[in-house]
Amino acid sequence: MQRIINNPDFVVEEYLEGFVKAHGDIVVPTSNPRVLAYREAPVKGKVGIVTGGGSGHKPAFTGYIGKNLVDAAAVGEIFSSPTAKSFYHAIKAADSGQGVAVLYGNYAGDNMNVAMAMEDAADDGIAVRTVVANDDVPSAPVSQREKRRGVAGEILMWKAGGAKAALGGTLDEVIAAAQKAIDNTRSVGIGLSPCTIPAVGKPNFSIEPGKMEFGIGHHGEPGISVQDIASADRMAEMALDTILPDLPFAGGDDVVVLVSGLGATPVMELYIFYRKIEQLLSDKGIRVHRSYVGNYFTSLDMMGITLTLMKLDDELRPLIDLEVYSVGLKQR
Amino acid sequence: MQRIINNPDFVVEEYLEGFVKAHGDIVVPTSNPRVLAYREAPVKGKVGIVTGGGSGHKPAFTGYIGKNLVDAAAVGEIFSSPTAKSFYHAIKAADSGQGVAVLYGNYAGDNMNVAMAMEDAADDGIAVRTVVANDDVPSAPVSQREKRRGVAGEILMWKAGGAKAALGGTLDEVIAAAQKAIDNTRSVGIGLSPCTIPAVGKPNFSIEPGKMEFGIGHHGEPGISVQDIASADRMAEMALDTILPDLPFAGGDDVVVLVSGLGATPVMELYIFYRKIEQLLSDKGIRVHRSYVGNYFTSLDMMGITLTLMKLDDELRPLIDLEVYSVGLKQR
Known part of the structure; x- marks a missing residue:
């Protein structure tokens, strides 16, 4: 380990x-x-x-x-x-x-x-x-x-x-x-590697090389499908296809986007994923009011990513925009 | 990959x-x-x-x-x-x-x-x-x-x-x-895994399971020794033993401590390492004026850690304390 x-x-x-x-x-x-x-x-x-x-x-x-x-x-x-x-x-x-x-x-x-x-x-x-x-x-x-x-x-x-x-x-x-x-608010996760709890000493589940687990939970709970690793752009499409119809989100909506790594994902890749998310949302007429991209909610050393979208209204917008000062989130 | x-x-x-x-x-x-x-x-x-x-x-x-x-x-x-x-x-x-x-x-x-x-x-x-x-x-x-x-x-x-x-x-x-x-300012890095440049597709160097590379560079440049993985506390001792005599830092000094993960390290472990750093410095009469613990300077998906210490004086202290607002560092 x-x-x-x-x-x-x-x-x-x-x-x-x-x-x-x-x-x-x-x-x-x-x-x-x-x-x-x-x-x-x-x-x-x-x-x-x-x-x-x-x-x-x-x-x-x-x-x-x-x-x-x-x-x-x-x-x-x-x-x-x-x-x-x-x-x-x-x-x-x-x-x-x-x-x-x-x-x-x-x-x-x-x-x-x-x-x-x-x-x-x-x-x-x-x-x-x-x-x-x-x-x-x-x-x-x-x-x-x-x-x-x-x-x-x-x-x-x-x-x-x-x-x-x-x-x-x-x-x-x-x-x-x-x-x-x-x-x-709606979220979805994609896992590319398992994680290892230190006291266990080995991964408590497995993701084969070349595969990704779509819909994985924050503790490695099984997702809805295991498939070949897709491109970042395709992952972004799949993530939005899962989230958008569920609320549903629609053109004209104002949203917050939160993209988080699961612990071991290079932050550069979170931006590659976010780039496509923003494009796809823009194509649908959904406006990103604010975005957060980084390691905001992780799962030890898991490689993977989560997408979260929140639909704003006139009550939520100023609450999201209020300044905060914490270790994980600082906003002026 | x-x-x-x-x-x-x-x-x-x-x-x-x-x-x-x-x-x-x-x-x-x-x-x-x-x-x-x-x-x-x-x-x-x-x-x-x-x-x-x-x-x-x-x-x-x-x-x-x-x-x-x-x-x-x-x-x-x-x-x-x-x-x-x-x-x-x-x-x-x-x-x-x-x-x-x-x-x-x-x-x-x-x-x-x-x-x-x-x-x-x-x-x-x-x-x-x-x-x-x-x-x-x-x-x-x-x-x-x-x-x-x-x-x-x-x-x-x-x-x-x-x-x-x-x-x-x-x-x-x-x-x-x-x-x-x-x-x-003085720094030292410890690598526990290699990293993979996407266009290369495989690690450009190797660290065997159970081993760590002490003194590794930010691109995987070879360190000064490859040895069995030590406890977090021992890593902290080794890191300080390398840094402190070099400036040298001494009792009575006021320092900034920066602990960064190299990309894939669970942030929890950065705090375990920092805990010992702070104890050891305190034992030597070195006061931590300010600390930064997180993924501040990474190397793609490398597992590992870096320690950086800066000795403060009356000119540097207010410069370090001035507010900043950037993606990677926000300080009020």
Whole structure:
């Protein structure tokens, strides 16, 4: 295993130590070693924003703690949900008395642990509501959206919810904005290599040389087809063919485009892919209001790419445009 | 080859197209398709900052175009110098009449092409001076620093030179600041896998499983030893043992630490490495004034890491601390 680690069982502890040392201007540790908080949290008079999830997706989740974004994040083991206690402590860290919005991805462990954390928070008199991201189109039919996984679209959900909270929204308003954000967002992933969890020491699935897995999940969940590696342009067409009819997006729409590498993809290639996405959208009369291209939501050392599109309206546009300052996303 | 490309011969053109589409708020194309400029360049009354180099190092070099940083960058083929004409056009794009500082890395092709570009610029009456980065410690003995390669330390050179220019420094003052920045900076790289140039289709060197190459260059130039992969903590010790005596750095120093992945390294592991770096520096009484941990200067899909340290003084500290806004580095 060609990796930069010490004891594979302690990678999460050790990355957190390094992360806090490196980014003390934005994040602070809490009494729970698996919870990091914004250094100004809880922000007085503001609804708190909490997220969390398994590790291995850097800069998600801790990298989105920051100004006008997430107030506290619960950190799980690699590809595993944080504990209920960690979600609870994150809620406590984010709460300034205005309530807390827990905005997270649709995975069984997270759903269970957030539900338990909410019970404990309710006992403390903290108002907590949730939005569960389900933007990964290939993971279930559109008629069963509630079964879909949350992937990189979560970032846009945090962006919208975080902005609404920063602008003084009530808990109900923050939840409504975050829910609209994810309802208007669709994603798809393409995997070109597996990834290796350090404590396992070998890939937990395989992608043969010359093949790609279309519709792959953020933890290597199986996609909808395995096929010969296509050109970047063809991958872009396939990705849009999957996403556009699902919402549907249509000519005249204003969208945000988020292209993320899955960890090992050269960033140059993300731009080659984005170039075609923008062309195809332009051909259809869909306008790109804002784009993000980079390693925004990864899967350890997986080679591959994800495409996320969000349809904007007059409520979402200023929320997406509000300045943010976090490790993973800085926008003026 | 598991990659997201179209024709391997056009990866640079296509990434540039995508890059300009994605980042039109910061960069603009110029009449030379291999030169990108800051959208406010040339900035009136300010010394221009130019850099350039081969492609494959994203976000270097175009990603450091931006506010208080680089005004124009010349873009070469993968791992190859930009042409003399491209450096010349970048100088023209950056020049507002106050002269231009070309701050680049020590490679034969770049040296030759910058020299030719300077002759053309001189014919136009543009004052141009250069600083050549040579921060890669293992690439030559300290007695022959002029032979050393420039690597990730270039970012800190651009940061210092760009800030000095933004603060109204003359060309001589900008050159002096950039020269001091690189004189105070040392780097070392560790490679855990080779990288593959798309047009070649296979790695141009090899690192056996279980081995690491200590002192590797940004294009896979041979390091000083090939040995069994060490723990992250041991890698950190080796890296500091190489860098610290070379300047030398000593207790009481104030430093900037830059840890960069080489492209395919999970970002989590950069933090595990940084954690130990910070501990070891702290043990020696060396204070980390500011740290950067992420994929700041990469080598396509190479797995590996680089460590860069810069010793600060009262002139460099405010230059490093000045706000910047570019694709690769945003700092408030």
